[in-house]
Amino acid sequence: MSTPPLDSSGPAEPLPSTAELLARGDITGIMRACHERxxxxxxxxxxxxxxxxxxxxxTATDDDRRVEGGAYADVLERYAAALTPWARDDDEGALITAMQVLAYTHFAPGAAPVTEEDAR
Amino acid sequence: MTLPALSSTLERYRRGAFIRVVNYHSTPRATRDELARELAGFARDYAPVTLDDLDRLFETGEWRHDKPGLIPVFYEGYRNSATVAAPLCDELGLTGWFPIATSFVDCDPEHQEAFARAHWISLVEEDTRGGRIAMNWDEVAELSRRHVVFPHTAHHEGFDTVLSDADIEREVVGSKTALEAVTGQEAPAFVWLHGSSHGQSPRHDAAVRDAGYRYQFANTMIHRLR
Incomplete structure (x- = not known):
C-alpha cells in the first residue's frame, strides 16, 4: 500500500503519522514524510x-548493542528491498535513502524504538 | 577502504558498530522552542557522545554509558549554532559536534549572505535580515571548551571541486590550522561538503590522512583514520 502523490489536486487531508504509515507498511509514504520535513x-x-x-x-562488547544492531540491519534490509530493489549494492544514494527512512521511523523523536519484531 | 554499500552496512550494524547522529543546519531563534523540545527528547533518551567516548568505541567496542549515545551535529558554522543550539545543548547536557566552514567564519559579515549563497550554505529568513550570519572566532573558541569543533573544509567544498594542490592545502590543511590556532586543540575530524566518504579519491584521502585528522564524517558512516 502506498500514499497518494503529494501533488494531488483535491482538498488537503491531514497527513498520516509515521506510526500510521508504519502500521500500514507504507514504506514509500514514510520516505515522502521524511523528505518533507x-x-x-x-x-x-x-x-x-x-x-x-x-x-x-x-565488534561491540555489549550483547544488547549487537542485538539492536541486528534489528537495525533487518529493518534496513527490508526497507531497501521495498524502496530500492533496483539499486546496486554500492549505490550510495539508494543506501542513504533507506537509512534515512530507517532513522526517521525508529530513531527520530517520537519514533518507535527498533525491535526484532519490526524486522518480521 | 570502506566504501558505502548496503551489504557492508548491514554487517557493521550486526556487529554493533553504529552510532546515532542528528544533523542540523541553521537553527534560527524563531524556532528555538521546537528545537529545544526535540533536543530535550533526545537528551532524555540518549547519552552525550564525547570524543573520548567515540575513541573508546573504536578501540574496544565498549559503550560505557547506561543509555545509547547520540551525536547532535550542527553544520556550517552558523552564528545561531553558537547562540541558539549550543546553549540548548549546554542546558540539556548534550555534547554538540560542530563542523565549521572556516572561511565562512573569516568572511566579513557584510558579505556572508553572498558567501553562503555561493557555497551551498542554506539560509532561512532570519539569516537574511542583515548582520552576521556565521559565528565569529571568539564563539568558535568558546564552543570548543565544551563541545567538539572541526573543519567542514574552508569554503564548504566537496572533494570533486577541490582540484589543485593549492585547493587541497587550503580546504583540508588550512581549515585545520585556522581552527586549531583559535581553539588550541587538535581538530579531530573532517567532513567534505555532501558528506563524501573516505575512499572516493586516493589523492584526497591521502590529504585528509596526512593532515592528521583522526575521523572523517560521511553520510553513512564515520571513518576512523588514525
Whole structure:
C-alpha cells in the first residue's frame, strides 16, 4: 500500500503519522514524510556505521548493542528491498535513502524504538 | 577502504558498530522552542557522545554509558549554532559536534549572505535580515571548551571541486590550522561538503590522512583514520 502523490489536486487531508504509515507498511509514504520535513525545525536523524580504516573493526562488547544492531540491519534490509530493489549494492544514494527512512521511523523523536519484531 | 554499500552496512550494524547522529543546519531563534523540545527528547533518551567516548568505541567496542549515545551535529558554522543550539545543548547536557566552514567564519559579515549563497550554505529568513550570519572566532573558541569543533573544509567544498594542490592545502590543511590556532586543540575530524566518504579519491584521502585528522564524517558512516 502506498500514499497518494503529494501533488494531488483535491482538498488537503491531514497527513498520516509515521506510526500510521508504519502500521500500514507504507514504506514509500514514510520516505515522502521524511523528505518533507522542515529542516530549520527538525534535525535529520541517521544511524551511522563505524568504519575503521586502520585495520579490523572491533565488534561491540555489549550483547544488547549487537542485538539492536541486528534489528537495525533487518529493518534496513527490508526497507531497501521495498524502496530500492533496483539499486546496486554500492549505490550510495539508494543506501542513504533507506537509512534515512530507517532513522526517521525508529530513531527520530517520537519514533518507535527498533525491535526484532519490526524486522518480521 | 570502506566504501558505502548496503551489504557492508548491514554487517557493521550486526556487529554493533553504529552510532546515532542528528544533523542540523541553521537553527534560527524563531524556532528555538521546537528545537529545544526535540533536543530535550533526545537528551532524555540518549547519552552525550564525547570524543573520548567515540575513541573508546573504536578501540574496544565498549559503550560505557547506561543509555545509547547520540551525536547532535550542527553544520556550517552558523552564528545561531553558537547562540541558539549550543546553549540548548549546554542546558540539556548534550555534547554538540560542530563542523565549521572556516572561511565562512573569516568572511566579513557584510558579505556572508553572498558567501553562503555561493557555497551551498542554506539560509532561512532570519539569516537574511542583515548582520552576521556565521559565528565569529571568539564563539568558535568558546564552543570548543565544551563541545567538539572541526573543519567542514574552508569554503564548504566537496572533494570533486577541490582540484589543485593549492585547493587541497587550503580546504583540508588550512581549515585545520585556522581552527586549531583559535581553539588550541587538535581538530579531530573532517567532513567534505555532501558528506563524501573516505575512499572516493586516493589523492584526497591521502590529504585528509596526512593532515592528521583522526575521523572523517560521511553520510553513512564515520571513518576512523588514525
Amino acid at each position: 522542515r529542516l530549520e525545525r527538525e534535525g535529520i536523524p541517521m544511524v551511522l556505521t563505524l568504519a575503521d580504516e586502520r585495520g579490523p573493526l572491533v
